[in-house]
Amino acid sequence: MDPYIYPNTNILINKLDIRDEKQLIDVEAQLLIAGIVDISSITWKIDFHKYDSLQIIHHFLFHELYTWAGKFRSVNISKSERVLNGLSVAYSDKDHIVSDLENVFKWAQSKQWSYSNPSLIKDFSVLMVKLWRIHPYREGNTRTVSIFMKLFAEANRLDFNAQLLSQHAGYLRNALVLAAVEEAPEPQYLFNMMSDALDVVSSNKLHLDDEASSSYQMIRQYNVSEQEEKPFKIDRDDK
Numbered sequence: 001m002d003p004y005i006y007p008n009t010n011i012l013i014n015k016l017d018i019r020d021e022k023q024l025i026d027v028e029a030q031l032l033i034a035g036i037v038d039i040s041s042i043t044w045k046i047d048f049h050k051y052d053s054l055q056i057i058h059h060f061l062f063h064e065l066y067t068w069a070g071k072f073r074s075v076n077i078s079k080s081e082r083v084l085n086g087l088s089v090a091y092s093d094k095d096h097i098v099s100d101l102e103n104v105f106k107w108a109q110s111k112q113w114s115y116s117n118p119s120l121i122k123d124f125s126v127l128m129v130k131l132w133r134i135h136p137y138r139e140g141n142t143r144t145v146s147i148f149m150k151l152f153a154e155a156n157r158l159d160f161n162a163q164l165l166s167q168h169a170g171y172l173r174n175a176l177v178l179a180a181v182e183e184a185p186e187p188q189y190l191f192n193m194m195s196d197a198l199d200v201v202s203s204n205k206l207h208l209d210d211e212a213s214s215s216y217q218m219i220r221q222y223n224v225s226e227q228e229e230k231p232f233k234i235d236r237d238d239k
Contacts, residue, residue, distance in 0.1 A: 002075065002234045004068070004138045012139060014065050028065055032143060035061040036166075039147060048152050049109060051101035057151070058137055058144045066139075072097045073138040075234040081177050083222055089180045091135040104130045113156040115200070120158075124149070125179065125187060125194045133180040142173050153198070161197045168193070168216035170224040178219070189219055 005012055011021050018024040042060050046053045059070025078088035092100045107130070111123045128149050135141045146165050153160035165172050175189035193216065217223055 004073075004075070012066065015067065016065065028062075031064050032061055036147065039151070043151060043155075046151065046155075048155050049105060051098070051105055054101070054131070054136065054144060054148055057147050058140055061144065061147065062140050068138065072136045075138070077135065077138070078233055081174075083174050083177055083219060083224075084181065089133060089135075089177055090182060091133065097134060097136045100134045101131075101136065104134070113152075113158065115158070121191055121195050121198065121200055122187075124153075124198065125190045127152075128194070129176060129179045129187070129190065132176050142169070142176065146172070159199055161199070164193065164197050171216035171219060174219045174222070174224045 001007075006019060009019070009021075011019060011024060014024060016027065018027060039057075039060065042056060045056055055070040055072075062069035073094055076094050077091055080086045081088060104127070108127055111117070111127075112120075113123075114120070117123065128145060131148065132141060132145045137144065146162070150160055150162040150165075171189070172193060175193055179185050179187040179190045
């Protein structure tokens with residue numbers, strides 16, 4: 001049994017006791033927008049060399065709705081992905097979240113986060129994928145990691161178009177999914193978006209046709225702009 005949802009539903013238990021899925025999505029979106037607008041009020045608390053920076057951001061964005069905001073998940077999760085033919089990304093085991101995050105932040109400290117780094121787009125994308133693949137929270141991972149990357153870029157004096165990511169959330173998530181597949185990753189879609197977000201011309205940039213590139217609608221043969229996401233499921237061992 002998933003301790004995060006109301007029995008016999010896919011609806012997350014929330015402080016407002018909302019039992020309608022659409023209403024919860026709408027309220028969560030409204031609170032998230034308000035949190036993003038005020039996100040600069042917590043930047044002084046954040047040490048971008050430590051994994052608790054993600055906890056601070058997640059708590060700030062979701063504390064009005066979920067009691068577990070900022071707390072790492074206690075279950076293992078999976079999600080059916082259309083671009084993976086129904087398979088799931090292999091997210092971190094719940095017992096390895098902290099050690100996996102520590103390894104990522106240690107890796108990040110070995111990189112040069114400036115425009116003088118010729119591998120900036122790749123390194124920036126890899127950092128985002130590494131953090132996202134861990135999926136430390138039961139919900140809100142993509143949004144938390146996206147905000148982290150925005151603040152991380154600003155802290156390193158990089159120009160970053162966060163609006164591009166929020167406007168094309170479907171493309172971003174599917175690009176992260178394909179980049180996070182360990183067996184045969186396809187990072188070029190994420191490279192394309194990060195190149196635009198950081199306003200850097202990259203030789204690794206995927207040259208899509210003008211319409212697809214401008215709207216970020218297509219990944220492979222899939223239209224990801226109107227994709228309905230599947231809910232997370234807990235692994236059988238955690239039931």
